[in-house]
Amino acid sequence: MPLDLASLDAPFAALAAYDWGGDATPFKAIDDAVVAAHGDSTLRTDLEKRFAPILGAGASRAAKEYACRKLMMIGTAASVPALAALLGDADNSHMARFALERIPAPEAAQALRDALGTVPARLQIGMIESLGGRGDAASVPALARLLAGDQNVAVAAATALGHIHTPEALAALSSADPLAGAGVGRAVVDARLATAEALLAAGKRAEARNVYQSLADAVKGKPGAKGVELAATRGLLACLDTLAAAS
Amino acid sequence: MNDRSISRRRFVATTSVAAGSAVAAPYVLTSKALGDATTPPASDRIVMGGIGIGNQGKGDQGAFLGRPDVQYVAVCDVRKQWRDEGKDRADAKYGNKDCAAYVDFRELLARDDIDAVHIATPDHWHSVMTIAACQAGKDVYLQKPETLTLREGPLMIAAARRYGRVVSGGSQRVLGDYRSIVDPIWAGEIGNVTSIDISVGGPSMACYLPAQPTPPDIDWDLWLGPAPWEPYNSGRCDGNFGTGGNSWRSYYDYSGGSLTDWGAHHFGGTIFAADLLDLQPTKVTYHPTSADGKDAAYVSVAYPNGTEIFHNRPARLRPEPTLTFKDALRIVGDGRSRPAKPVPAYHGGETSIYGDFIACVKTRQRPFRDLEPAVNTMTGPHMIAIAYRLQRSLEWDRATQQFVGDEQANRFLDRARREPWII
Numbered sequence: 001m002p003l004d005l006a007s008l009d010a011p012f013a014a015l016a017a018y019d020w021g022g023d024a025t026p027f028k029a030i031d032d033a034v035v036a037a038h039g040d041s042t043l044r045t046d047l048e049k050r051f052a053p054i055l056g057a058g059a060s061r062a063a064k065e066y067a068c069r070k071l072m073m074i075g076t077a078a079s080v081p082a083l084a085a086l087l088g089d090a091d092n093s094h095m096a097r098f099a100l101e102r103i104p105a106p107e108a109a110q111a112l113r114d115a116l117g118t119v120p121a122r123l124q125i126g127m128i129e130s131l132g133g134r135g136d137a138a139s140v141p142a143l144a145r146l147l148a149g150d151q152n153v154a155v156a157a158a159t160a161l162g163h164i165h166t167p168e169a170l171a172a173l174s175s176a177d178p179l180a181g182a183g184v185g186r187a188v189v190d191a192r193l194a195t196a197e198a199l200l201a202a203g204k205r206a207e208a209r210n211v212y213q214s215l216a217d218a219v220k221g222k223p224g225a226k227g228v229e230l231a232a233t234r235g236l237l238a239c240l241d242t243l244a245a246a247s
Numbered sequence: 248m249n250d251r252s253i254s255r256r257r258f259v260a261t262t263s264v265a266a267g268s269a270v271a272a273p274y275v276l277t278s279k280a281l282g283d284a285t286t287p288p289a290s291d292r293i294v295m296g297g298i299g300i301g302n303q304g305k306g307d308q309g310a311f312l313g314r315p316d317v318q319y320v321a322v323c324d325v326r327k328q329w330r331d332e333g334k335d336r337a338d339a340k341y342g343n344k345d346c347a348a349y350v351d352f353r354e355l356l357a358r359d360d361i362d363a364v365h366i367a368t369p370d371h372w373h374s375v376m377t378i379a380a381c382q383a384g385k386d387v388y389l390q391k392p393e394t395l396t397l398r399e400g401p402l403m404i405a406a407a408r409r410y411g412r413v414v415s416g417g418s419q420r421v422l423g424d425y426r427s428i429v430d431p432i433w434a435g436e437i438g439n440v441t442s443i444d445i446s447v448g449g450p451s452m453a454c455y456l457p458a459q460p461t462p463p464d465i466d467w468d469l470w471l472g473p474a475p476w477e478p479y480n481s482g483r484c485d486g487n488f489g490t491g492g493n494s495w496r497s498y499y500d501y502s503g504g505s506l507t508d509w510g511a512h513h514f515g516g517t518i519f520a521a522d523l524l525d526l527q528p529t530k531v532t533y534h535p536t537s538a539d540g541k542d543a544a545y546v547s548v549a550y551p552n553g554t555e556i557f558h559n560r561p562a563r564l565r566p567e568p569t570l571t572f573k574d575a576l577r578i579v580g581d582g583r584s585r586p587a588k589p590v591p592a593y594h595g596g597e598t599s600i601y602g603d604f605i606a607c608v609k610t611r612q613r614p615f616r617d618l619e620p621a622v623n624t625m626t627g628p629h630m631i632a633i634a635y636r637l638q639r640s641l642e643w644d645r646a647t648q649q650f651v652g653d654e655q656a657n658r659f660l661d662r663a664r665r666e667p668w669i670i
Contacts, residue, residue, distance in 0.1 A: 035637060074655070103658075122666050123666060126665070128669070129670075130663050227410060
C-alpha cells in the first residue's frame with residue numbers, strides 16, 4: 001500500500017525543530033519512508049522536497065546532519081543545489097559531502113568541483129577526498145593545479161589523483177616531484193604506485209613498467225628514498241611475474 | 248618509508264646517545280641492551296608502539312609488552328588517562344621513564360625507530376591509520392573488525408602490499424576459540440560445509456545522544472577524526488564492549504555494531520573453519536519478517552562454493568546441525584568424503600596471534616590473519632548490514648567491488664571522511 005504522504009508532515013515538523021538530545025522517535029517514520037522510496041519515484045521526490053528546507057537557514061546542525069544522512073541514500077540531482085550551498089560552511093560542509101559524494105548524479109560531482117575553487121584549504125581537502133573517492137576523471141585538471149599549492153591540499157590532491165587512474169591523472173602525477181617535502185612527495189609516490197598497480201591489474205604491463213621504472217630512476221640513491229626504491233622494484237618484479245604468467 | 252634494519256640500528260644509536268648523556272655508563276653496556284638467556288639484544292628486538300591504548304588496546308599492549316623480543320617505546324591515545332596508564336605500564340615493565348606518549352598518531356608514525364604498531368582505536372580510524380602506517384614503513388597489528396566500509400579493504404591491502412608491510416588482523420579468537428569446529432571440518436569429518444547459522448547481534452544504529460561538556464582530558468576532534476562531527480557524550484565514545492547504546496560500538500559512525508564486532512570472531516572462526524578465507528559472498532538474501540510476525544527478518548550470504556551463512560535465522564527454520572559451537576554457531580556438512588588437510592598454525596611455533604605477528608615481522612611471511620583474508624571475512628558482515636538497512640537482497644561482483652544493478656546499495660560502499668582525513 002502506498003505511503004500516505006501526509007503522515008510524514010508531523011515527523012518532518014519534528015525534524016525541523018530537532019537538536020541533539022531531542023526526541024528522535026518521530027524519525028522512525030522518515031527512516032522507513034526513505035527505505036520505502038526505493039523504486040517509488042513519487043515518494044522519493046516528495047522526501048527530497050521535504051529535506052531541502054531542512055538544509056537551509058533555521059534548522060539546527062543536528063537536523064541538517066540527519067537530512068544529509070538520508071539524502072546520501074535517496075538524493076538525486078534535485079537535492080544537489082541545497083547540499084552544494086553548505087559546502088563552504090565549516091560546520092556543515094562535511095555532511096553535505098556525506099550526501100554528495102555518494103549521489104551518483106553528475107551534478108553532485110560538478111558541485112564538488114565547483115567548490116574546490118571557493119572554499120578554504122581545510123574544506124578543499126574534503127572536496128578532494130570526495131572527488132577521489134568518486135574516481136572523478138573530470139576533476140583531474142583542477143587537482144593537478146592543486147599539487148603546487150598548500151602542502152596539505154597537495155597531499156590530498158595527489159592521493160585523489162592516485163584513485164582516478166586515467167592517463168591524464170598519471171601525467172599530472174608524473175610531472176610532480178616525488179621527493180617534495182612535507183609529505184607531498186610521499187603522496188605523489190604513493191599515487192604513482194597506485195596508478196601503476198591499476199595499470200598492471202588491467203593488463204597494461206608496459207605502461208605499468210614505465211611508471212615503476214621512472215619512479216625508481218627518479219629516486220635512485222636519494223636520501224630517505226630507500227622505501228620508494230623497494231616499492232618500485234617490487235612493482236617491476238610484479239611486471240615480470242605478469243609477463244611470465246602470460247607467456 | 249624506512250628500512251627496518253636501518254631504523255633499528257638507528258634506534259639503538261639514538262637510545263645510546265640519550266642514555267649516555269644522562270648516566271655515566273653507556274647504555275649499550277647494560278645487560279638489558281645486550282640481552283640474556285631469555286631476552287634478545289636490543290638490536291634484535293622489534294620496536295613497537297601502540298595507537299588506541301584503552302580497553303582492547305590495553306590488552307594488546309600487555310601481550311606485546313610481555314614478549315622479550317619486543318621493545319615497546321611509545322603509546323598514543325586521545326585520552327590522557329589511557330595515554331598515561333599505557334606509558335606507565337611500559338615504563339614499569341622496563342624500569343625507566345622512556346616510553347613516549349602521543350596524542351596524535353602521526354607523530355608516532357613519524358618516528359624512524361619504530362618497526363611496528365598495534366592499532367586498537369574505534370573502527371572509523373582503522374583505514375586511515377593502517378594506510379598511513381604502511382606508508383610510513385611500519386608493520387601493523389590491527390584490531391578487528393579491520394574495516395568499517397567495503398571500499399576501505401582493498402585500499403588497505405594495496406597499501407600493505409605496496410610497501411611490503413606485514414599487516415595482521417586482530418581476532419585472537421579465530422584460532423584460539425573455535426578448534427572444536429575447525430578440527431573436525433579440516434579433518435574431513437563432516438564433508439563440505441553447506442550452511443552455517445551464526446547468532447550474534449545486529450548492525451550498529453544511529454546516535455541521538457545529547458551534548459555533554461567535553462572533559463578536558465580528551466581531544467574530542469581527534470577522537471572523531473574522519474567521522475561526522477557530533478557533540479561529546481560519554482556514551483558515544485566509551486570503549487566498553489557493549490552495543491546497546493553506551494559505547495562507540497553501538498553507533499553507525501564508529502562501528503558496524505555487534506554484527507562486525509563480536510561478529511568478527513564468529514564469522515572469522517566459521518569462515519576459517521569452512522575454508523572460505525579466499526572467498527567473498529556473491530549473493531546476499533534478505534528474508535523479511537514473516538507474514539504472521541513470528542519470525543524476525545534475517546539475512547544470509549552465499550559464497551561461490553555453495554556455502555551459505557545465515558545471520559540470526561529463526562530457530563525453527565534452522566536445519567539440524569552437524570557441529571555446534573556454544574549457542575552461537577550451527578554448522579551443517581554434506582557428509583561427503585573430503586580429504587583431510589592440516590589445520591594452519593601460527594607462525595614460528597607461536598601460541599598466540601600476537602606471537603604470530605611478531606614472528607612474521609621477523610620473517611616477512613604473511614601472518615595467520617593476514618589483512619587480505621581478514622578483509623574477505625568482513626565483507627560478509629558488511630553486506631549483511633547493508634541488506635538489513637535497505638531491506639532487500641543484493642548481488643555482489645567481486646571483480647568490480649560493486650553491487651550489481653543497485654546504485655543505492657553502492658552508495659553504502661564507503662562514506663565521506665571528515666576533512667582533513669583522507670585515504
